[in-house]
Amino acid sequence: MRYDLLEKPDFSMVQVTFDAPGEQMVCESSAMVARDSAVDMKTSMQGGMMAALKRKMSGESIFQNTFTASAPGQRLFFAPSPEGDVEAINMDGYTPIMMQSGAYLGAAPTVQIDSSWGGAKGFFSGMGAVLIKATGTGPLFFASYGGIHAVDVGPAGYICDTGHVVAFTGGLTYNVTRLGGLRGLFASGEGLVCHFSGQGRLWMSTRNSASLVAFLNPFRPVQKSNG
Numbered sequence: 001m002r003y004d005l006l007e008k009p010d011f012s013m014v015q016v017t018f019d020a021p022g023e024q025m026v027c028e029s030s031a032m033v034a035r036d037s038a039v040d041m042k043t044s045m046q047g048g049m050m051a052a053l054k055r056k057m058s059g060e061s062i063f064q065n066t067f068t069a070s071a072p073g074q075r076l077f078f079a080p081s082p083e084g085d086v087e088a089i090n091m092d093g094y095t096p097i098m099m100q101s102g103a104y105l106g107a108a109p110t111v112q113i114d115s116s117w118g119g120a121k122g123f124f125s126g127m128g129a130v131l132i133k134a135t136g137t138g139p140l141f142f143a144s145y146g147g148i149h150a151v152d153v154g155p156a157g158y159i160c161d162t163g164h165v166v167a168f169t170g171g172l173t174y175n176v177t178r179l180g181g182l183r184g185l186f187a188s189g190e191g192l193v194c195h196f197s198g199q200g201r202l203w204m205s206t207r208n209s210a211s212l213v214a215f216l217n218p219f220r221p222v223q224k225s226n227g
Contacts, residue, residue, distance in 0.1 A: 001025070001108070003139055005086055009147035012086035013079040014106070018069030027106035029063045031078040039076055040068045066109070080105055080143035087148045087167070087203055089140045095200075096170035099132040099142050103166050108138030133170075142167055146207025157197045163208040171200035 002017045013033060016025050029043065043063050067076050080086065089097060091111050104113060114133045134140050144166045151158060153172055162176060174194040196202055 001139070003088060003141075005088060009085040011079075011083055012143070013077055014086055014088070014141055016067075016076040016078075018074045018076070019072055021070050021072070023069045024109050025067045025076055025078075025106060026109050027065050027067065027078045028104065029065055030081060031105055032065060032067075033077040033079050035067060035076045036074040038070045039074050040070065042066050042068070078106055078141075082143075082145045084143060084145040084205070084207070085148040086141055086143045087150075089142075091134065091137050091140050093135075093137040097134040097140060097142075097167055098170060099134065099167040100144075100165055101132065103142040103144060104132050104134070105141040105143045107134065107140045110138040111136040111140050142203075144203075144205035144207075146205040148203050148205060151202045151204065153196050153198065153200055153202055155199070157195060158202060159193050159195055160202060160204050161208070162192045162194055164204045164206075165194055166203045166205050168196065168202045169200035172196050172198045172202065 001019055001023050004015045004017075006013045006015055018039075032041070035041070043065050086105060091097070091107075107113065112135050114135070115131075148166055151160075153168075168174070174196050176192055176194055178192060
């Protein structure tokens with residue numbers, strides 16, 4: 001199986017080319033853009049009912065589509081719903097990847113996707129109550145609104161706005177705090193931040209969908225009441 005990331009970084013799309021019959025790719029239910037007509041598609045709840053409920057809580061679709069090649073050279077195209085970037089990671093079987101709720105796009109069936117509670121610090125940080133954990137081997141694809149920029153975090157640690165965190169490796173831990181206390185929270189225009197520590201990689205987005213909503217809200221037409 002081979003893949004290419006097309007139209008980066010604004011309108012990214014994944015092109016998968018299957019090398020042999022029986023090769024598979026698992027994607028979010030709404031991710032497919034196009035495929036060769038001989039590529040089979042089956043929709044199912046991956047991992048059963050409990051796994052489906054966890055996925056629902058993480059903001060992911062309950063159902064996933066599995067695409068299976070019937071001959072070499074067949075292609076599959078898939079992309080995220082919002083405009084933005086896609087990142088591809090070749091999972092090595094040792095290093096887990098933690099993803100922001102809604103970031104997961106697709107993976108080889110040899111990659112296991114699990115929704116793990118991020119705890120209260122995740123819930124109050126705006127990162128969502130659930131983080132998605134990927135383990136196993138093979139290609140993994142995740143997406144964001146805006147471009148994706150990777151940073152290698154070392155002993156000095158790193159700070160990232162919670163709304164810009166897309167994913168990070170399992171070697172990192174994080175602590176969510178207010179930037180500069182309450183005064184900084186309201187006066188700086190910044191909100192909550194993640195202090196990352198450990199050794200690993202952080203992927204962050206160049207845009208924040210919540211900030212876009214706040215920017216557009218004053219321009220939203222408001223219907224006047226006749227009362």
